[in-house]
Amino acid sequence: MPGEFNLIKRYFTNRQNQRRDVDLDIGDDCAIVRVPENSRLAITTDTLVAGTHFLADANPAWVAHKALASNISDLASMGATPAWCSLALSLPKVDEAWLESFSAAFFELADYYNIKLIGGDTTKGALSITITVHGFLPNEYALTRDKARAGDWVYVTGSLGDSQAGLDVILNPENRTRAFADVLEQRHYLSTPRVLAGQSLLNICSCAIDISDGLIADLQHILDCSQVGASIDVSLLPVSDELVAFLDGDKTKAQHYALTSGEEYELCFVVPSYNRGALDSHLSHCRTPYTCIGQIRGKEGLELHDGGKKLDWQLKGFDHFGGDDNE
């Protein structure tokens, strides 16, 4: 059946408006694009594999959202403005209903952020999705991981822990009877990349990272790169009412979830004291909820406390479905 896979192209061609910085998109050997003056390019690639990052029979619209949102989140965590993406899609067979749903959700999210699909590849193979996204950064600024200093404050956007609860529902059907199981399952797939927040933090923050491996693991990346430590007050961790209800009101357990839940795609960021006012003003414009959860210390290591009372929680990191992956 050679050529059958050409059908797939239909779902991904001529679905979007043109961007003026795209001289050539799908249809030649390469796309040709232009980067604005005084700008740099932020580039990131993520692969989602069925069985590791989502179940093969998951809602294709949710899978498309998760695949693209996780990439956009990487741009957000640098403060970059999304511009273009490429999509490499491997499918075991041509399933038109799947493709219809996947592509519709893909373009809905891409269009929201004005991201133009400029190329890619469709191949026969085990179900997997690799996306590379490109965004713009000014020449002078970027949110990296290596500039946290003792005394700076640690913040997160949104609420944490819902993604892990959603995964509990997906992996263990008995959890479907718990409160808000459906809502949390959906939140696992349908995260909101914090693009506006990232952009508005660009010249205010010392550091930022998106929470993909869990707060503890991702904050540790900042601490390692900056050679500092941090003190986090778990009583300040933002957790949703739905998560607490799902966990039968167990607040401590909700805090554990908030510390280790991965694939949240919220931002964790660090702000010097003198910029806390500017932060309030900037983030209020983009209506992103955010919470201060602790402070950077000179001494290395991550210390957890509960309103001042030291904790010695030993927490297991976030794991994917497959239990063996590096991202």
Place this chain on the structure above:
Amino acid sequence: MPGEFNLIKRYFTNRQNQRRDVDLDIGDDCAIVRVPENSRLAITTDTLVAGTHFLADANPAWVAHKALASNISDLASMGATPAWCSLALSLPKVDEAWLESFSAAFFELADYYNIKLIGGDTTKGALSITITVHGFLPNEYALTRDKARAGDWVYVTGSLGDSQAGLDVILNPENRTRAFADVLEQRHYLSTPRVLAGQSLLNICSCAIDISDGLIADLQHILDCSQVGASIDVSLLPVSDELVAFLDGDKTKAQHYALTSGEEYELCFVVPSYNRGALDSHLSHCRTPYTCIGQIRGKEGLELHDGGKKLDWQLKGFDHFGGDDNE
């Protein structure tokens, strides 16, 4: 065994010199890069899947070369100068011998073209390789597919047909006894992207494409985009002595191979009459062998002839191992 896949990163980190246009590479949420003034960016993505584009037990060094070379070839066919790439690698298990061989060959080719690996992802899954490469193009020029005009001349670089013969050897062990079987198998995997040739054709050529689907299919893309036809003299097709010997001296069969063999990664390009002298002078500098094989006509359709004698060959297009793929 969470974290085992982190081992993979070792093979792909700190293996290359820095490029001055890379502000940040592997290790943060995104890479940050700079595009030179007065330049545009050419971007292309290709996926190679075990079983479709190579056999799972193929020499990993050859697989790495093929995966990267096929992408670089897309840059070459636009006339672009390679700059950066990202690599998404899915592996069923961590096989250190495989990774050692794959990564060494990957970086050997990348270093030759000064291509910096700036990011990617490693996941557990069926063996597949997705690479996105970025290259620079001047603001004014690019080799596209839509500017061939009646009277222009059609050329190809190198020789054609060897890749198909190599595939014959890989797929049918009985062909191993044929003349030059080993050489041709190796040529299938170890093509030379025509980067220098592409660059030197930038303001001389009307059109160019790299031969990945077979000469007839790829030239047809140029004809379709330019709304013209062409006349090709099969007696002019460049075929290697090894191919002719492999085919027991059957020159006609060698011409069939030259017309349909895919994954050659030679360039097919179109030059106006007034630039034929400039072409000779430019390509002699980069020592790329090239041959004029025919001419563009105003009338649509692709006509084959043998030194003037019309042919009505019905040729089957190139197919991958798996027989069902769009590239």
